[in-house]
Amino acid sequence: MPVIPFLILFPFVVAVLMYCIRVNKIRNFIAYISSVIIMAAVGILTVQWALGGAGNIYLYNETHLADTAILVAEAVLMIFVTILCIKYRKYWISLLSIVPTLMMMYVELYGKKTEISHIHVDHLSILMCLIVGVIGGLIVIYAVGYMHGYHHHHTDIPDRRYYFFMLLFVFLGAMFGFVLSESLLWIDFFWELTSICSFLLIGYTKESVAVTNSFRALWMNLMGGTALAIGIMYFNMTDGDMSLTYLVQQGVELSPFAAIPIALIAFAALTKAAQLPFSTWLIGAMVAPTPSSALLHSATMVKAGIYILFRLSPAMRGNTTGMMISLIGGFTFLITSVMAIAQSDGKKVLAFSTISNLGLMVACAGMGRPETIWAGVFLMIFHAISKSLLFQDVGATENALHSRDVEDMHGLLYILPRLAIFMFIGIAGMFLAPFGMLIAKWSAFKASVDSENILMVFFIAFGSATTSFYWTKWMGKIISHTHLTEQRIKDITKTNEVISLTVHAVLMIALCMSFPILSKIYVSPLLIEMFGYSDDVLPTEVLIMLVIIILFVFAVPLMAFIYSKKQKTNVKLSYMNGVNTGANRAFVDSFGEPKTLWLSNYYFHKVIGQRKLMIPSQLFTVAILIVMMIMIIGGAK
Amino acid sequence: MNQTIAVICYIILAPIIGGLLEGLDRKVSARMQRRVGPPLLQPFYDVIKLMKKQVIVVSPAQTFALISYFALMLLTGSMFFAGMDILLCFFVMSTAATFLYFAAVISSSPYATVGANRELIQMMAYEPAVLLSCVGFYLIEGTFNVGEIAFSKTTDIIYLPGFFVAFVFILTIKMRKSPFDTSTSHHMHQEIVKGLTTEMGAQNLAIFQVTEWYENVFLMGVIGLFIMNGTTTNIIIAVVVILLTYFLEILIDNTSARMKTDMMLKLSWGVTLFSAGVNLLVLMLVR
Numbered sequence: 037m038p039v040i041p042f043l044i045l046f047p048f049v050v051a052v053l054m055y056c057i058r059v060n061k062i063r064n065f066i067a068y069i070s071s072v073i074i075m076a077a078v079g080i081l082t083v084q085w086a087l088g089g090a091g092n093i094y095l096y097n098e099t100h101l102a103d104t105a106i107l108v109a110e111a112v113l114m115i116f117v118t119i120l121c122i123k124y125r126k127y128w129i130s131l132l133s134i135v136p137t138l139m140m141m142y143v144e145l146y147g148k149k150t151e152i153s154h155i156h157v158d159h160l161s162i163l164m165c166l167i168v169g170v171i172g173g174l175i176v177i178y179a180v181g182y183m184h185g186y187h188h189h190h191t192d193i194p195d196r197r198y199y200f201f202m203l204l205f206v207f208l209g210a211m212f213g214f215v216l217s218e219s220l221l222w223i224d225f226f227w228e229l230t231s232i233c234s235f236l237l238i239g240y241t242k243e244s245v246a247v248t249n250s251f252r253a254l255w256m257n258l259m260g261g262t263a264l265a266i267g268i269m270y271f272n273m274t275d276g277d278m279s280l281t282y283l284v285q286q287g288v289e290l291s292p293f294a295a296i297p298i299a300l301i302a303f304a305a306l307t308k309a310a311q312l313p314f315s316t317w318l319i320g321a322m323v324a325p326t327p328s329s330a331l332l333h334s335a336t337m338v339k340a341g342i343y344i345l346f347r348l349s350p351a352m353r354g355n356t357t358g359m360m361i362s363l364i365g366g367f368t369f370l371i372t373s374v375m376a377i378a379q380s381d382g383k384k385v386l387a388f389s390t391i392s393n394l395g396l397m398v399a400c401a402g403m404g405r406p407e408t409i410w411a412g413v414f415l416m417i418f419h420a421i422s423k424s425l426l427f428q429d430v431g432a433t434e435n436a437l438h439s440r441d442v443e444d445m446h447g448l449l450y451i452l453p454r455l456a457i458f459m460f461i462g463i464a465g466m467f468l469a470p471f472g473m474l475i476a477k478w479s480a481f482k483a484s485v486d487s488e489n490i491l492m493v494f495f496i497a498f499g500s501a502t503t504s505f506y507w508t509k510w511m512g513k514i515i516s517h518t519h520l521t522e523q524r525i526k527d528i529t530k531t532n533e534v535i536s537l538t539v540h541a542v543l544m545i546a547l548c549m550s551f552p553i554l555s556k557i558y559v560s561p562l563l564i565e566m567f568g569y570s571d572d573v574l575p576t577e578v579l580i581m582l583v584i585i586i587l588f589v590f591a592v593p594l595m596a597f598i599y600s601k602k603q604k605t606n607v608k609l610s611y612m613n614g615v616n617t618g619a620n621r622a623f624v625d626s627f628g629e630p631k632t633l634w635l636s637n638y639y640f641h642k643v644i645g646q647r648k649l650m651i652p653s654q655l656f657t658v659a660i661l662i663v664m665m666i667m668i669i670g671g672a673k
Numbered sequence: 674m675n676q677t678i679a680v681i682c683y684i685i686l687a688p689i690i691g692g693l694l695e696g697l698d699r700k701v702s703a704r705m706q707r708r709v710g711p712p713l714l715q716p717f718y719d720v721i722k723l724m725k726k727q728v729i730v731v732s733p734a735q736t737f738a739l740i741s742y743f744a745l746m747l748l749t750g751s752m753f754f755a756g757m758d759i760l761l762c763f764f765v766m767s768t769a770a771t772f773l774y775f776a777a778v779i780s781s782s783p784y785a786t787v788g789a790n791r792e793l794i795q796m797m798a799y800e801p802a803v804l805l806s807c808v809g810f811y812l813i814e815g816t817f818n819v820g821e822i823a824f825s826k827t828t829d830i831i832y833l834p835g836f837f838v839a840f841v842f843i844l845t846i847k848m849r850k851s852p853f854d855t856s857t858s859h860h861m862h863q864e865i866v867k868g869l870t871t872e873m874g875a876q877n878l879a880i881f882q883v884t885e886w887y888e889n890v891f892l893m894g895v896i897g898l899f900i901m902n903g904t905t906t907n908i909i910i911a912v913v914v915i916l917l918t919y920f921l922e923i924l925i926d927n928t929s930a931r932m933k934t935d936m937m938l939k940l941s942w943g944v945t946l947f948s949a950g951v952n953l954l955v956l957m958l959v960r
Contacts, residue, residue: 446781468771474764478764481804482760482817485808485811485812490954490957493808493953494801494950497805497808498801500800500804501796504771504797504800505796508774509790511771511775512775515734515779516786517731517732517780517781578761581761588748589768592745596737596738596741596744597737599737600733600736603733603736605728605733606727606730607729607730607731607732607733609731610780610782610783610785610872611784611866611872612783620781620782635786638790640935
């Protein structure tokens, strides 16, 4: 299938073009065309693979040229990171790049060599390609419009859009490479590439906060990369085979050589998926322009961690590694959803909710059962779409409103109706019955009861209560009767941004509707591929009933809306003990002066704020990780 | 066929039963306070009178949210009495509750917003116990299906006393009874006036009232589910337990003062963790 090398290499070619072309209009045009081509290529790959029987396909056994190219690229990356580390005086971080790269080079040149395939196409990698291609492509389209507005408002930041778009495309290429690779050496290379890409994206503005945060992201991810490299080298020295499928197979068969590499790779995935104690890098990442946040949170970076955990999950069932992963994931799900309550910055709420949802996916992978992976896969799909939609929407709202604080979004529905509706759809998709995320959460809940994982049951029961809380109060803010009637705010969202938002919204609703079909024709085969069997997680009748309820939930508000339009009502001022001034947002105070009224949500930031909870929970998870890693290396089953 | 009958019965009878329960509530409360109290049918008179009044709103969108709340609650109860998945029922109920929150917060009225925000905290307080109760049923019966749970041979409460305690505890929150009437108070002259319902008038208030009846009947149904084991005599016991639970709620309501929301949250989560948690632990270990 020549479309695979095309898919991996094409974004890199475009990236070079992006860097070279300094005329905005031409570059924008090429960016549009390229993202459409990428989406089309993903489509072709999917169709070809489906026509070929939709099975496991292993390709490219002889890859001498590519291996050499990757070797050179690894060296270049290492030198690049080292130079940057020296420039910004973060000398020790360069070690995290030099050591694993040298280890990988050693393995590549002097390690044991066996005949393996380098590319692997199956249900999971196709799904990842679709997410990366479609969501990533849409984010690029959105970014063209957004970055135009961004540099219009932020004149203090040097306009380096050529560099920004280059990074976006490199990121996409790295992700395609990552999810399609079978060779562990290739996986390691693309892994490092995504880490460095996200580091550069976060530091785009070159402000001091951005630089600090980008280096935090760098060292955390490179530490994960180091763990990955150690794991791969260990497996090469003991067993010698360098293919991921084989490693997982060995893990399932309880080979003594597989346990440690799997634990190390899973650990690396925790850093990439921003689980506690490594969550702070993703929260810091929001200093970057919105498209890069959207990309990091929904389509690329963090999903890479989840992808590799899903791959490993059959080998984690019921052992210490699985316990460690599900414990960390479940704990992260609960505690970050509590912390999200205390945030009023829209992007921060989204960041915490990403970490929280990833926690649930990580926990699903750690439990390593078909039902949990079923839930995890759906969580991943719906999360990618909803989160991308929400990030783009908050970005567009910020451009118009000059604030992304949830409190300032009071009455957004009346100020920026179009953006408010998109935001509403996005949030509804994140938690409300009967949309996708909730169904997935439901089956994760059921699966953890089935696997008698009591801690997980508690994490989900309490975590879903806190999750509903912070989303619902945000929704309430959007629809509240406005404070800002006298102030006219212009919706300056660009057409391409609206296109991207609309496609996301339509895609999400369509996926919610086609839930049972999706489960039957795609996710069940995926599970069979992974585990050899698949249970009906939720029976088809229940799924169909769900679709009926979805229709009901859409129809009821619509009908109620039409009814209430017709109804004759007498609109009066709200009750304020008779001290209204005549406007709904002011009252007469005790000095007889009119006073403006502001309504605010609960945040409890003094009790459950990030400052209060982050360090204790980091310490707790570090302790868990250390203890469990020692147990695994010590040979516990 | 049986399912259809059950659903029709629920739709027709629930408001009557709910209204009667509320009438009883008022009467018993009055007697506890040494008053004569209103007639048993007073809630119906109130609702009928409210229906006849002109609709007054702060924001026209209130009506829309309230109707959605009503319809979704009706769906919740119908699904429950049709014997469907109990988790699904509670998920739809939480969506309904979200619409109630919208109905209050959409007005941007200070008192309604305070009440609505507190209602949100109440939702957070009761949700874990609700979800865990479903897990309890699942562990005993091996299914989330209400029909199968109700007509199986086991009397669940024997195995689930801790879950029952937790559920009754959060029932006080769900029914907005003192000491957990933080989102809406019984009397107008308190610090949040009528909280959540401050800006609901006439027909809207009637819709809210009737929806509450539907909701109470559904919740009492869940209490009954703890008792049901498929025999006829058992139904009588279930009804007795339901009435006793309701009486207990009235008693608590009349003997306690309102609690702060943070205290409520800590207490309800504590009770849930301790009571349902220990029960769950025992069940999973014994099984």
